[in-house]
Amino acid sequence: MTKPLRLGIAGLGTVGIGTVKIIQRHAQMLARRAGREIRISAISARNRKRDRGVDLSAYAWEDDPVALARRDDVDVYVELMGGENGPAKASIEAAIAAGKDVVTANKALLAIHGHNLALAAEAAGRVIRFEAAVAGGIPVVKALSEGLAGNEIRRVMGVMNGTCNYILTRMEESGLTYDAVFEEARQLGYLEADPNLDVGGIDAGHKLSLLAAIAFGTRVCFDAVQIEGIGRISIDDIRRARDMGYRIKLLGVAQMTGRGLEQRMTPCLVPADSPLGQLQGGTNMVVIEGDSVGQIVLRGAGAGEGPTASAVLADIMEIARGCRVSTFGQPAASLSEAVPAATSAPARWYLRMQLADKPGALAKVATVLGDEGISIDRMRQYGHSDATAPVLIVTHKTTREAIDHALSRLPETRVVEGDPVAIRIETV
Amino acid sequence: MTKPLRLGIAGLGTVGIGTVKIIQRHAQMLARRAGREIRISAISARNRKRDRGVDLSAYAWEDDPVALARRDDVDVYVELMGGENGPAKASIEAAIAAGKDVVTANKALLAIHGHNLALAAEAAGRVIRFEAAVAGGIPVVKALSEGLAGNEIRRVMGVMNGTCNYILTRMEESGLTYDAVFEEARQLGYLEADPNLDVGGIDAGHKLSLLAAIAFGTRVCFDAVQIEGIGRISIDDIRRARDMGYRIKLLGVAQMTGRGLEQRMTPCLVPADSPLGQLQGGTNMVVIEGDSVGQIVLRGAGAGEGPTASAVLADIMEIARGCRVSTFGQPAASLSEAVPAATSAPARWYLRMQLADKPGALAKVATVLGDEGISIDRMRQYGHSDATAPVLIVTHKTTREAIDHALSRLPETRVVEGDPVAIRIETV
Numbered sequence: 001m002t003k004p005l006r007l008g009i010a011g012l013g014t015v016g017i018g019t020v021k022i023i024q025r026h027a028q029m030l031a032r033r034a035g036r037e038i039r040i041s042a043i044s045a046r047n048r049k050r051d052r053g054v055d056l057s058a059y060a061w062e063d064d065p066v067a068l069a070r071r072d073d074v075d076v077y078v079e080l081m082g083g084e085n086g087p088a089k090a091s092i093e094a095a096i097a098a099g100k101d102v103v104t105a106n107k108a109l110l111a112i113h114g115h116n117l118a119l120a121a122e123a124a125g126r127v128i129r130f131e132a133a134v135a136g137g138i139p140v141v142k143a144l145s146e147g148l149a150g151n152e153i154r155r156v157m158g159v160m161n162g163t164c165n166y167i168l169t170r171m172e173e174s175g176l177t178y179d180a181v182f183e184e185a186r187q188l189g190y191l192e193a194d195p196n197l198d199v200g201g202i203d204a205g206h207k208l209s210l211l212a213a214i215a216f217g218t219r220v221c222f223d224a225v226q227i228e229g230i231g232r233i234s235i236d237d238i239r240r241a242r243d244m245g246y247r248i249k250l251l252g253v254a255q256m257t258g259r260g261l262e263q264r265m266t267p268c269l270v271p272a273d274s275p276l277g278q279l280q281g282g283t284n285m286v287v288i289e290g291d292s293v294g295q296i297v298l299r300g301a302g303a304g305e306g307p308t309a310s311a312v313l314a315d316i317m318e319i320a321r322g323c324r325v326s327t328f329g330q331p332a333a334s335l336s337e338a339v340p341a342a343t344s345a346p347a348r349w350y351l352r353m354q355l356a357d358k359p360g361a362l363a364k365v366a367t368v369l370g371d372e373g374i375s376i377d378r379m380r381q382y383g384h385s386d387a388t389a390p391v392l393i394v395t396h397k398t399t400r401e402a403i404d405h406a407l408s409r410l411p412e413t414r415v416v417e418g419d420p421v422a423i424r425i426e427t428v
Numbered sequence: 429m430t431k432p433l434r435l436g437i438a439g440l441g442t443v444g445i446g447t448v449k450i451i452q453r454h455a456q457m458l459a460r461r462a463g464r465e466i467r468i469s470a471i472s473a474r475n476r477k478r479d480r481g482v483d484l485s486a487y488a489w490e491d492d493p494v495a496l497a498r499r500d501d502v503d504v505y506v507e508l509m510g511g512e513n514g515p516a517k518a519s520i521e522a523a524i525a526a527g528k529d530v531v532t533a534n535k536a537l538l539a540i541h542g543h544n545l546a547l548a549a550e551a552a553g554r555v556i557r558f559e560a561a562v563a564g565g566i567p568v569v570k571a572l573s574e575g576l577a578g579n580e581i582r583r584v585m586g587v588m589n590g591t592c593n594y595i596l597t598r599m600e601e602s603g604l605t606y607d608a609v610f611e612e613a614r615q616l617g618y619l620e621a622d623p624n625l626d627v628g629g630i631d632a633g634h635k636l637s638l639l640a641a642i643a644f645g646t647r648v649c650f651d652a653v654q655i656e657g658i659g660r661i662s663i664d665d666i667r668r669a670r671d672m673g674y675r676i677k678l679l680g681v682a683q684m685t686g687r688g689l690e691q692r693m694t695p696c697l698v699p700a701d702s703p704l705g706q707l708q709g710g711t712n713m714v715v716i717e718g719d720s721v722g723q724i725v726l727r728g729a730g731a732g733e734g735p736t737a738s739a740v741l742a743d744i745m746e747i748a749r750g751c752r753v754s755t756f757g758q759p760a761a762s763l764s765e766a767v768p769a770a771t772s773a774p775a776r777w778y779l780r781m782q783l784a785d786k787p788g789a790l791a792k793v794a795t796v797l798g799d800e801g802i803s804i805d806r807m808r809q810y811g812h813s814d815a816t817a818p819v820l821i822v823t824h825k826t827t828r829e830a831i832d833h834a835l836s837r838l839p840e841t842r843v844v845e846g847d848p849v850a851i852r853i854e855t856v
Contacts, residue, residue, distance in 0.1 A: 029580065030577075032758045033573075034577075137720070137722065139576065142571070142574060143567050145461075146742060146749075147567025148738060149458075149461050150458065150738050150741025151738055152457060217457075217460065273706075275706075278701075291734070292450055292565070292734035292741075293728065293734060293738035294728065294735055295728065295729075297727040297728065298727075299703065299727075300722065301721065301723075306720035306721060309720055310578050310579055311575075313577065313578025313579075313720075314574060316578075317578060321751065321752065321753055322752060323751035324750060325749055330460045330461045334460050
């Protein structure tokens with residue numbers, strides 16, 4: 001029998017305790033599948049005394065995760081503390097220096113420091129695995145870096161923040177405003193301590209940058225992700241979009257184009273009858289398009305104790321079975337520098353604005369759009385009781401630059417009240 | 429640099445040629461990802477002279493796949509000929525005996541001989557991988573045996589024969605009969621040479637038995653799969669099901685119950701708004717439920733050159749990277765004997781019958797059902813112009829045995845014309 005694989009687990013929050021529970025509950029099953037025992041040697045967390053509802057007495061305790069990462073009786077250092085710097089980074093660096101493999105759920109850390117950590121790990125002959133960092137229980141890192149390893153990846157898309165999707169779905173179903181549903185989500189405990197990580201799109205942007213690195217063989221480049229949160233989405237937009245057969249999602253898109261690597265995490269309209277459009281509530285979905293495989297869709301819980309711990313176990317089992325996959329699917333030294341695309345791929349756009357109820361108002365808007373080379377696919381003016389009329393326009397394919405320029409010129413017409421809304425329509 | 433991984437590929441049909449094309453087109457990308465060159469040493473097929481549209485001149489040719497499997501310059505034997513016995517089996521056995529790893533897309537062979545082949549491979553320290561045998565390009569074998577390796581699997585479900593799903597979808601959309609759409613599919617080349625492999629559910633049953641072995645740690649047991657094809661599905665059933673919010677799918681279900689292992693590949697009703705219900709056309713979908721991860725849904729092309737070759741490459745890359753996963757996710761010797769469940773889990777049932785237009789006819793049917801302990805959730809009688817009325821019944825949860833017994837007693841009522849139709853409603 002091969003020697004046990006010995007773990008040091010730092011961070012005993014939801015995911016850490018979930019991981020301990022699986023290892024305790026399924027010791028025999030895991031040993032059978034891995035061909036060796038999965039054993040926890042030592043643990044670490046901020047508060048030793050807290051009752052976590054699990055018997056931890058069999059494991060050595062370290063107050064300092066760095067000390068945990070260096071222990072002789074640890075083969076794999078499992079970092080589940082979070083935070084893009086501080087103890088998480090220091091302890092992973094210590095683990096690599098001490099010759100340990102690393103499993104982490106820390107998307108923020110990897111989005112910022114992933115390339116350097118991967119270089120260090122590979123120089124030391126160690127691996128860093130991070131299935132739990134992206135889309136919770138969905139085995140998407142494995143699907144992309146292993147299951148689809150024979151494909152040149154064309155595009156990766158995804159709804160990767162369950163809280164945002166919950167908020168948008170709940171707005172549609174309840175008719176409540178963004179602010180009201182945001183407050184609901186906060187009270188339900190669905191939001192991070194800094195809610196901007198969720199609703200601002202940052203957390204999902206971290207995840208997208210990691211998938212993009214694997215997909216396109218480029219160094220992870222979070223700074224180049226164009227990020228826009230869901231805070232400006234109004235119930236009106238959700239309703240109008242639905243009327244035209246669309247739903248609004250906080251959608252991540254990464255694609256390699258002739259203009260460079262495009263990474264966006266922004267609200268988009270998607271067809272309501274597409275898999276992404278049908279995704280309601282807190283569930284996550286990742287869509288991967290490869291040159292041979294076509295389109296693969298993966299769907300599942302993106303957060304929570306069980307799903308995230310399931311992903312941590314996937315990485316632990318991979319290491320236990322002797323699989324040594326590079327952090328980003330190929331040696332970090334062979335990853336190319338990502339050249340961010342200066343412009344995004346042309347798309348159809350949804351425009352909503354309030355027009356003064358004057359003769360010729362629509363014509364003036366149409367003229368501005370036409371001047372920018374934007375042609376109109378559909379236009380709807382809604383009934384109204386006050387002095388302005390809600391108008392919806394769906395354009396044919398055009399660039400973001402043309403849209404921005406047209407929007408900047410609309411005030412000249414003196415018929416548009418307030419700020420128009422423009423949302424990209426993604427082809428999915 | 430590690431030594432090249434040298435392949436011998438037997439079978440140059442759609443999948444074999446697709447595999448060669450990927451290796452030729454993406455040589456550098458594959459080498460970067462695998463950390464070593466993926467090299468084809470030799471090939472074999474029935475007809476050497478046929479023009480396959482690909483330059484094969486760099487590879488040694490063997491007429492005999494067994495000779496190919498034994499070549500000294502082959503590390504991995506890639507069997508893409510098909511057939512559950514004959515040269516496929518002989519050559520895989522020869523490869524294992526000669527110390528080669530094996531990659532195959534051969535679901536029929538593995539469903540029958542998989543256990544013995546896995547035992548032989550593991551005794552020789554070799555692996556057999558078969559991602560391409562199940563659901564084409566969807567990396568479901570990897571998801572189940574690796575990505576969800578920390579889960580006790582509760583249930584595996586799936587639409588795993590694209591031809592059947594195409595036929596059922598096309599019937600719904602066109603209103604054509606089964607026979608008419610079957611003929612269309614035949615002319616489009618969607619059917620196997622023996623169409624019963626497709627529409628009879630056998631091909632999909634092979635796939636289900638392989639997933640069940642991985643999911644539940646049991647020896648593959650195809651004989652115990654309850655199989656029923658789609659030949660008896662009428663356009664009436666499709667329409668009536670739709671009226672009640674369901675779609676009919678040839679659905680595979682494997683679950684471990686207190687009564688033993690249940691494996692079914694049968695037409696089922698599923699809610700039209702569920703991921704399985706929304707799956708239209710030739711696409712495949714597999715749903716996996718684990719104790720920690722909850723429900724994971726995987727969707728993609730289940731057949732075709734590119735998708736299937738993508739799956740073959742996934743296995744080749746896994747071996748190239750040094751991953752050694754047992755055929756069924758744990759050593760074959762540790763797989764338990766599957767005890768087939770004598771009865772299937774209770775479910776709601778859809779019943780359709782023609783009732784004589786006589787007073788008390790419905791009451792008589794309801795009485796028979798009641799006698800068998802079957803309670804009725806919904807009943808609809810449709811308008812009609814002839815002497816019999818179509819009647820639909822949706823039952824509450826009951827056993828298949830109760831349904832069968834009730835059906836056998838319906839003729840006693842003398843009000844039921846012809847054979848009633850009974851289709852299980854699966855909770856998805």
